[in-house]
Each structure stands twice: as C-alpha cells, then as structure tokens.
Amino acid sequence: MEPEDSGTGGPGPDIVDAGRDAAVSVSRTTRADDAGRGDDAAAGRIAELRARLMSPMPDDRLWGWIGPLLVTAFAAFFRFNRLAIPRAIIFDETYYAKDAWSILKHGVEWNIVQPVSYANSLIISGHTNIFVPCSGTACGEYVVQPPVGKLLIAVGEWIYGLNTVGWRVAPAFFGSLAILVMCRVVRRMTRSTLLGCIAGLLLSLDGLEFVLSRTGILDIFLMFFVLAAFGALVVDRDVSRDRLASAIVLQPSDDAGPSLGIRKWRVAAGVLIGLACATKQYGVWYIFAFAGLCIAWDIGARRAAGLPQFVRGALQRDGKWLPLTLGVNPLVTYTLTWTGWFVTNTGYDRDYAQQNGITTPVISA
Numbered sequence: 001m002e003p004e005d006s007g008t009g010g011p012g013p014d015i016v017d018a019g020r021d022a023a024v025s026v027s028r029t030t031r032a033d034d035a036g037r038g039d040d041a042a043a044g045r046i047a048e049l050r051a052r053l054m055s056p057m058p059d060d061r062l063w064g065w066i067g068p069l070l071v072t073a074f075a076a077f078f079r080f081n082r083l084a085i086p087r088a089i090i091f092d093e094t095y096y097a098k099d100a101w102s103i104l105k106h107g108v109e110w111n112i113v114q115p116v117s118y119a120n121s122l123i124i125s126g127h128t129n130i131f132v133p134c135s136g137t138a139c140g141e142y143v144v145q146p147p148v149g150k151l152l153i154a155v156g157e158w159i160y161g162l163n164t165v166g167w168r169v170a171p172a173f174f175g176s177l178a179i180l181v182m183c184r185v186v187r188r189m190t191r192s193t194l195l196g197c198i199a200g201l202l203l204s205l206d207g208l209e210f211v212l213s214r215t216g217i218l219d220i221f222l223m224f225f226v227l228a229a230f231g232a233l234v235v236d237r238d239v240s241r242d243r244l245a246s247a248i249v250l251q252p253s254d255d256a257g258p259s260l261g262i263r264k265w266r267v268a269a270g271v272l273i274g275l276a277c278a279t280k281q282y283g284v285w286y287i288f289a290f291a292g293l294c295i296a297w298d299i300g301a302r303r304a305a306g307l308p309q310f311v312r313g314a315l316q317r318d319g320k321w322l323p324l325t326l327g328v329n330p331l332v333t334y335t336l337t338w339t340g341w342f343v344t345n346t347g348y349d350r351d352y353a354q355q356n357g358i359t360t361p362v363i364s365a
Contacts, residue, residue: 042249049245053304054238055191067197068183075204076176079213083172084164089120093216095144097123097167098130100153100216102141107340108347109141109150110134128162140348148278148337149218167216174224175213179204181224185231188238218279225276226286229269233290233297236265240318241301248305256313257302266294266325273326274333291326295319 058064089097094116102110111132112119119130131139152170160166179200187196203209212220240260247258273290276283298318302310341347352358 045249046245049248049305050242052306053241053245053301057238058187058191058193060193064184064187064193064196067193068180068187068200071183071197071200071204072176072180074201075179076172078204078210079172079176080169083168083214087164088124091215091217093167094120096150096153096218097157097162097216099141100150100167101128101157101162102131103147103150103340104154104158106131106139106346107344108350109143110139110346111141123162126163134346137346137348137350139346140350143341143348145218145280146278146334146337147340148275149221149280151337152221153216164216168214171216171220172213175209175220178209178220178224178227181227181231185227185234188231188234221279222276222283225272225279226283229272229276229286229290232265232269232272233294236263236269236294237297237301239263239265240298244301244305248307255308256317257305257307257310259317262321262325266321267329270325270327270329271333274330275337277330278334278337287326287330291322294322294326 098112099109156169157166182203183196183200186199251258298314302313
C-alpha cells in the first residue's frame with residue numbers, strides 16, 4: 001500500500017499552501033502593526049515638540065475676525081469723517097500733495113510754480129496746472145523722499161482730484177488698516193482675541209496715529225509697512241516652529257537640526273520692509289532690527305526643541321537665507337518702486353550720465 005493510500009504520510013499540498021499563506025499573513029500583520037506603532041510614536045513626538053515650541057491659537061476663529069473688524073470700523077469712522085476739513089494745505093502736505101499730483105500726471109516729480117503760497121492758493125481755488133513751463137530734465141524737481149508714499153497719495157488724487165480729500169484718503173485708509181493689522185498681530189502674539197482688540201482700540205485712540213491718518217504726508221505709510229512686516233515675521237515664527245517640529249522627527253539631521261529653506265513669510269516681510277524703505281529711507285534700520293529678531297527667534301526655537309547645537313543651527317540652517325529674504329529682497333523691491341524715474345526722461349538728474357560722459361552700462365541708461 002502506498003503512503004498516500006494508507007493516510008499515514010505527510011500533509012497534502014493544499015495544507016502546506018494554507019500554512020504558508022497563514023504565515024505570510026501573520027508576518028504582514030506584524031509589520032503593519034509595527035508601522036502603525038511607529039507612525040503613532042512619530043505623531044506623538046511631533047505633537048510633544050509642537051506643544052513645547054508654541055501655544056495653541058484661540059479657537060474663536062470667527063470672533064478672531066469680527067472683533068478686529070469692529071474695532072477697525074470704529075477707527076475708520078473717525079478717520080474718514082469730515083476728512084476734507086480743514087480745507088487747506090497743512091504742514092508737509094505742501095510738498096507731498098503736489099509731488100503726488102506730479103507723479104500722477106508726469107510719472108516723476110516736476111517743479112511747481114513759486115512762491116509756495118501762490119501754488120497753494122491755486123490748488124485750494126481748484127486749479128490743477130501748477131507746474132513751471134519746462135522741457136526735458138529741466139522739469140525735474142529735486143527728490144527728497146522715495147516714491148511709494150507719494151504714489152499711494154496719487155491714487156487718492158486720481159479718484160477724487162487735487163483737493164483735500166484726494167490727498168488725505170490714502171493716509172486715512174492705511175491708518176485704518178493698521179488698526180486691523182495691530183489687532184491680528186497682538187492676537188497671535190498673546191493668543192487672546194480680547195487683548196488683540198484692546199491693542200487695536202488703543203492704537204485707534206492714539207493721537208499721533210489719528211492725526212497722521214488724516215494728513216497727506218508719508219509717515220502713516222511708513223508705520224503701516226513696518227507694522228505689517230513685523231506681523232509677517234510673527235506669522236513666520238509660528239509656521240516655522242510647526243515645520244521644525246515635524247522636520248526634527250520625520251527628517252532627522254545632526255545636532256544642529258534640519259534646514260527649513262526659504263520661508264515665504266520672511267519673503268513677504270522683506271517686500272513690506274522694502275516698501276517701508278521706499279516710503280522713507282529711515283525704514284532701512286528696521287532691516288537690521290528684524291534680522292536680529294529672526295536670529296533670536298530661531299535660536300530660541302531650536303533650543304526649546306532640544307537640539308544641542310541650536311546656535312549653529314539657527315545661523316547656518318536658517319540664518320543663511322536672511323541676506324536674501326531681508327537683504328536682496330527689500331533692495332529689489334525698493335529699486336522697482338523707482339520705475340517712474342527709469343522709464344521717463346524728465347526726472348531730476350535723469351541725464352546726469354550723459355552730461356558727465358559716463359558710459360557705464362545701466363548707469364548711463
């Protein structure tokens with residue numbers, strides 16, 4: 001009798017295959033369980049680092065916008081109410097209202113008829129032809145400040161004309177918008193919508209901010225762009241810390257920690273500080289202040305995350321991009337704001353190179 005006939009031999013092929021399939025299934029299940037436990041451990045580690053690096057934002061997202069918008073509406077009412085009063089050219093409006101009108105009409109600042117009191121009386125009387133008859137670069141007026149603030153005033157004059165409302169509406173708008181930015185920035189810094197709204201309310205009642213918001217001069221634009229640049233850096237602080245927590249766990253590196261690359265909110269801050277510099281050159285000092293602030297925040301973040309070489313990580317992994325985001329970026333933005341001077345031929349000293357025999361490319365363009 002053959003073994004298979006007697007029933008006393010080894011297991012049949014079907015039984016062997018079934019056992020092998022069961023073993024494979026158990027192995028796959030084990031690996032899946034291990035992977036699941038690994039993912040859970042990684043998620044737990046990321047959550048732990050995030051809790052260490054940053055506090056949670058308030059969960060009142062709707063009121064986080066409604067509250068600041070109400071405060072902004074309150075501020076805007078007082079800034080726009082009777083904006084045309086006084087119906088006169090006050091303080092440095094005598095310069096910037098005329099420069100803005102000149103940029104609107106000619107692309108650059110032109111010489112205005114003299115004396116100043118005569119030009120002012122022409123404007124208040126409703127006349128708009130306030131320029132000295134001229135041709136070529138003889139038209140160009142000496143430029144004291146960069147063009148961005150004057151360009152913004154020119155937008156208001158384009159809409160409402162050369163009058164008190166025209167040259168004050170842009171400052172009133174940006175002065176009101178600064179209240180909203182203040183509310184949102186302080187809310188993010190303190191993690192409190194109430195404190196953010198209180199900060200915005202205090203700014204809305206500040207006498208200097210109120211007066212500058214109702215006067216056709218440049219200071220309110222400088223303040224707004226600096227505040228907005230700071231706000232962008234505050235957002236970057238939160239976003240980068242969230243990314244750092246994930247990168248430490250998912251992309252392990254050396255004791256200095258991972259690199260976060262070029263950060264978009266720092267790029268935005270660079271553009272805004274460039275616009276501040278293109279409003280008044282004094283904005284350049286904030287570049288150095290904000291660069292120092294970024295380095296300090298990066299050092300603090302890596303130290304809080306437990307990275308041994310947190311200073312080297314902040315300088316080599318994050319700081320190496322600061323010359324680009326807060327150096328080259330503002331410079332390019334600043335240069336682009338002078339487009340009107342580059343594309344016209346009547347700006348002050350526009351033909352300086354030709355008159356002085358300079359043939360260097362770009363400079364002689």
